[in-house]
Amino acid sequence: MDQNSPDYEFTNIEPTWQKYWDEHKTFKASEDTSKPKYYILDMFPYPSGAGLHVGHPLGFVATDIFARYKRMKGFNVLHTMGFDAFGLPAEQYAIEHGVHPAISTEKNIANMRRQLYQLGLAHDKERSISTTETSFYRWTQWIFTLLYDCYCDPEEQKAKPISDLLAALEAGTVQANTETKKIETSAEQNADVWNGLSDNEKTDFISSQRLAYMSELPVNWCPELGTVLANEEVTNQGRSERGNFPVYKRPLHQWMLRITTFAERLLEDLSLVDWPEPIKMMQRNWIGKSEGTEILFELDAIPGEKLRVFTTRADTLFGATYMVLAPEHPLLDTITTDDQKASVETYIASISDKSDLERTDLAKDKTGIFTGNYALNPVNGKSIPIWVADYVLMSYGSGAIMAVPAHDERDFEFATKFDIPITQVIEPFEKGDAQELPYSGEGRLINSEGYTGMSFKEAGLKITQDLEEKGCGKLSIQYKLRDWLFSRQRYWGEPFPILHGEDGEIIPVGEDQLPVELPPMEDFRPRSYSDPDTLPTPPLGRATEDWTSVERDGKTYRRELNTMPQWAGSCWYYLRYIDPTNSEAFCSPEKEKYWMGENGVDLYVGGAEHAVLHLLYARFWHKVLYDLGHVSTKEPFGKLFNQGYIQAAAFVDERGRYAPATEIEEKDGDFFYQGAKVKREFGKMGKSLKNSVSPDEVCQEYGADTLRLYLMFLGPLESMKPWSSKGIEGVHRFLRKIWREIVAIDGKLSSKITDGDETDAETTRLLQETIKKVTEDVEALRFNTAISQMMIFANHLQKVKKFSIESVQTLLQLLSPFAPHMAEELWNRLGATDSISLSQWPSFDPSKLETAEVRVVFQINGKFRGNAMVPRDASQEDVVKVAQADKRVIAHLAGKEIRKIIYIPGKIINFVVG
């Protein structure tokens, strides 16, 4: 394709209109309450050093089209884009390129802004922000102090200020249980317990309730990255998502966010949002709610001490033939008998050396050892041996289980290996169903004394009830979700607004002292280690004394040296778009109410890779802000849409190396690089597969309008599809076709255009159909079929001799969200003085869609045998007559008896024959 085609000069047109929109602030969003609002959002992009490839704009173009459409439909649209520029990827890029992240980040943002600009996106540029700006992260820090100053009220399941808790404790309306670290409510008011506590105990208890807290817990320590990572940032191979380095569990003192207290609401409120079902499912699985029974087992040799387990199958209690403790279980030492002490210690040592990877994936074989001690089954007093095994996890339930080998695959495997008895207590309802053990299905109880014969469901409830009466059991709910590890030992992140006193006192930096700015540091690199036993050292520890040390009321404090993780900024950026320059608040309440409306963000588009991480974290923060009255919706993102990835062909040679996709020659279905045969595969576009296609190249060669159109024409937005530069000619031809129908070779308007109403009936009908189809398709984000329909109409215009200016103006309006530059240019040449982007979306007249005649298909036994035009309101009799006069129908009916006739007016007439 020659970019200097004499007719359609997109190289001039596109920059002209981009400048026009800029200068006229065409897409500036303001709080115009006379119009309904529409808030459309793209997932927060990270400004990669590699720049965009054509896969990135897929979602950006989709939201742009939809936003432009909504604007033309009369909505006040908020659509902008900022940059998630803090975090590991940005910092790793800086390290790899030997640049300071502040510099590389700024450069990468500038490049990305340029790339986005040339796509003609209708963003409100004045609302663009970056998480690395102090005016932004001061509010990230502010929200952190809110989390620090809050607890979750167990009754109301609601975040409230710590001062409320203190007041309640002092008034005695709630009690502090210092054992379980739980807030308990009791009938009578009693402040004695609280008043009896020492100051330290009080502080400890309060800390144990804060939504942001410090804790020493086994965390994911990645020595090579020099930082700890959240569970979500560790692959199931036990390596870091970024860099694929080994990760070790180490108990370290870290900041955590108590997201677990919101587990139930995060689960429940999924019903409030319009999200793809698979994403909701992933969140449900991640939260992992499980209803069951908590059972207390007395210990044979240790009176008074009890072992707490959680089970979802209380009905199988009579089948519990052994117990298992997690290796980290606090009672393990107490329980282990003297003769077993040595072997247990050897066992613990053998597994503590293992990484998570070895403990889970590779260790298919169960390991464990007997502790020497026994527990008593509360239903029958039988003693049950207690083992320790690493297949039980300390982090779930109580870190101990009752093992029922007959009805649990894992327990069965373990029992078989260690010769532990297996007692069947459930048999299938239908005898003859899978009798083989382990059987984990439904059934009725056997070998269970008084419960024998009951259905498993009934028995589960009854046993739980009976245990509860005896005080050794109760219904219980467990979640897989863990608290969120929130600190990183890295430089490029938001500093914590926290000060540490010499005596261990922790105080937040006051609101008037925010932001705590990241100190400029030459040496920002993390210390990385190959020895997993080294402790992390945050780079901020090397900042100058005047930053790390702070005076408050005559006391010296040390700043928190960790930084926040990547996810912090993306938890609330959508609220800042609403009021990006506010220096008094993160967002003004009035603007928040207007733009968030009833359901929050009206459309949120992004990849499915954020299904649990970002979306769960952001929902959590939003709920806290909601509880504290800072936002007005329960959920941040009312509707979510996942766009599919764009894949591209990549070519591997014999030695497994990737050859540049641009230099591949194809011959008879085989592919060659420099004469050598290579194999084709498909993968995510990127540097490593050497198959990136930059939007810059495509824009230069075909223009942004063509790229936008092609990205949308490739296939359904939600599905994964391969990029091929071949097909792009098609949509480019379509645009040029429209151009030529409107502009003659001499640059004047085409002589085919007539003034006044459309005179051609078919053009009128097809235009109506096109308005209808495009409107419905855009509304449902089916951009590919909307484009097809416009192609059909353009092909029609080409065939007719004349068409009205009005018809073609309407077409341009339909086209304008997709190819805005060309649409503006032609709209302008047709005489308009205002932007097409501000014109009103065409509506269709259903009555004009109806034709006097309709095509009815003839079928014999459901098989197509012909068709004919009949009057729209033709009766069955009339249609039968027409059909029976058809040659093919006659042939197929010959000698057969008509048993039945099915007539669907305007569609088919079907003869059922014998």
Added chain:
RNA sequence: GCCCGGGUGGCGGAAUGGUAGACGCAGCGGACUUAAAAUCCGCUGACCGCAAGGUCGUGAGGGUUCGAGUCCCUCCUCGGGCACCA
């Protein structure tokens, strides 16, 4: 292993239970041109047939229905998620 989402021409993909393959790419033939590019017209699922037309055809096999790519059951296969969560 469990839970989702797919499988339709040479390719990307269209089809409220009602003509499978819209639209586009690629391919073939033609027009225009000194020639090319661009553009336009025609053909293009497979097989049989001069044609009219017929038979088959949406991963495989069964079923429901007058009629199934579409609904139900079983299986194969690709992609994604979770994975000792008691």
